[in-house]
Amino acid sequence: MELAKQLLSLAKKRVHPTVLGTKPLSCNGHSAVLFENRILVLKKGSKSDDQIWFLEVDTEYVRQQRKKLGTEVVAWSKGVIGNAEKPIVISGPSGVGKGTLISMLMKEFPSMFGFSVSHTTRAPRNMEKDGVHYHFTEKSVMEKEIKSGKFLEFASVHGNLYGTSVEAVEVVADAGKRCILDIDVQGARSVRASSLEAIFIFVCPPSMEELEKRLRDRGTETEEQILKRLRNAQAEIEQGKSSNIFDFILYNDNLEECYDRLKKLLGLDGFVATSPKSAPREINLPTDHSVSKIDDKIIISCISSGLDKESKNSIMLDVSSLKGGAPGRTRGLDFQVIGSMDQLS
Ligand SMILES: Nc1nc2c(ncn2[C@@H]2O[C@H](COP(=O)(O)OP(=O)(O)O)[C@@H](O)[C@H]2O)c(=O)[nH]1
Numbered sequence: 001m002e003l004a005k006q007l008l009s010l011a012k013k014r015v016h017p018t019v020l021g022t023k024p025l026s027c028n029g030h031s032a033v034l035f036e037n038r039i040l041v042l043k044k045g046s047k048s049d050d051q052i053w054f055l056e057v058d059t060e061y062v063r064q065q066r067k068k069l070g071t072e073v074v075a076w077s078k079g080v081i082g083n084a085e086k087p088i089v090i091s092g093p094s095g096v097g098k099g100t101l102i103s104m105l106m107k108e109f110p111s112m113f114g115f116s117v118s119h120t121t122r123a124p125r126n127m128e129k130d131g132v133h134y135h136f137t138e139k140s141v142m143e144k145e146i147k148s149g150k151f152l153e154f155a156s157v158h159g160n161l162y163g164t165s166v167e168a169v170e171v172v173a174d175a176g177k178r179c180i181l182d183i184d185v186q187g188a189r190s191v192r193a194s195s196l197e198a199i200f201i202f203v204c205p206p207s208m209e210e211l212e213k214r215l216r217d218r219g220t221e222t223e224e225q226i227l228k229r230l231r232n233a234q235a236e237i238e239q240g241k242s243s244n245i246f247d248f249i250l251y252n253d254n255l256e257e258c259y260d261r262l263k264k265l266l267g268l269d270g271f272v273a274t275s276p277k278s279a280p281r282e283i284n285l286p287t288d289h290s291v292s293k294i295d296d297k298i299i300i301s302c303i304s305s306g307l308d309k310e311s312k313n314s315i316m317l318d319v320s321s322l323k324g325g326a327p328g329r330t331r332g333l334d335f336q337v338i339g340s341m342d343q344l345s
Pocket residue numbers: 090091092093094095099118119122153154155157158162163164182183184185186187188
């Protein structure tokens with residue numbers, strides 16, 4: 001796409017969009033308008049869920065990635081109408097019952113929650129499926145992908161690499177579901193410091209003895225791995241309780257009671273599961289349109305020709321309402337039709 005090249009070269013020169021003014025750009029029918037630290041691009045002739053794109057030049061996410069990777073960064077981000085609910089980050093020592101609680105939640109509310117499938121370099125357990133429980137990955141591959149900016153967060157846990165890819169969170173939000181992340185305390189700290197707004201829950205065992213019993217009874221680890229997990233558990237529990245990362249601490253003593261408390265803090269007690277929430281609204285931009293910007297409003301003027309008349313429509317996007325959701329997506333788009341005029345041709 002020619003326009004993309006044109007915009008990227010502007011972005012690479014690190015010309016701040018506001019310096020370029022608000023004159024819309026146009027190329028091959030694609031149009032673009034610059035504002036604040038993003039460039040809105042309307043793609044010609046694409047499907048309604050692929051029409052609105054942002055080239056992020058200096059947004060919070062781009063600044064974080066630049067710092068993390070130590071290189072220049074620009075990022076494409078897809079425009080999504082409406083907002084996704086805040087993801088839920090669940091942390092806690094190995095064997096405390098995170099996976100069990102998450103499975104119960106997903107089983108009771110299948111249309112409401114989706115699991116963020118992490119990448120890991122550890123070997124799969126007997127019942128674990130690639131792409132379902134984890135994306136099992138070679139260390140060298142994962143290290144390369146970390147360098148290329150694929151991950152929202154990553155950490156070395158019990159001697160293996162684990163990471164949440166940007167894509168893992170996006171696919172859940174795109175399906176209209178609330179994302180659940182099962183990640184360690186280091187990962188939770190990274191997400192807390194990132195542009196992803198989430199609810200943070202730390203799951204605590206009733207005692208170290210009970211934790212050891214659960215780990216041993218699960219029977220998925222070797223003796224060496226169990227001892228390593230127990231050694232790390234003490235520090236994780238101290239950090240979980242004392243750091244200000246977590247919004248809630250949940251004691252998993254009796255499983256049913258703990259699950260009820262989890263549902264309560266997520267506002268699900270007494271909730272009757274119903275059909276999935278309606279899919280996000282879409283707008284259909286005709287190929288023939290022009291874009292202009294007035295203050296923090298972007299006006300898209302559309303002209304469509306019918307059999308005997310031409311109709312003009314204006315759609316307004318209030319840029320001040322944009323919200324950062326998962327990186328890779330710009331959520332919170334709210335389009336309003338502000339005028340429609342039919343003309344006889
Ligand atoms: N930072 C980070 N931690 C992860 C991720 N995925 C899993 N973990 C954590 O890695 C630890 C080990 O997970 P796992 O090997 O499945 O063992 P388990 O906790 O004993 O079930 C747990 O604390 C998980 O929460 C991730 O993507 N990022």
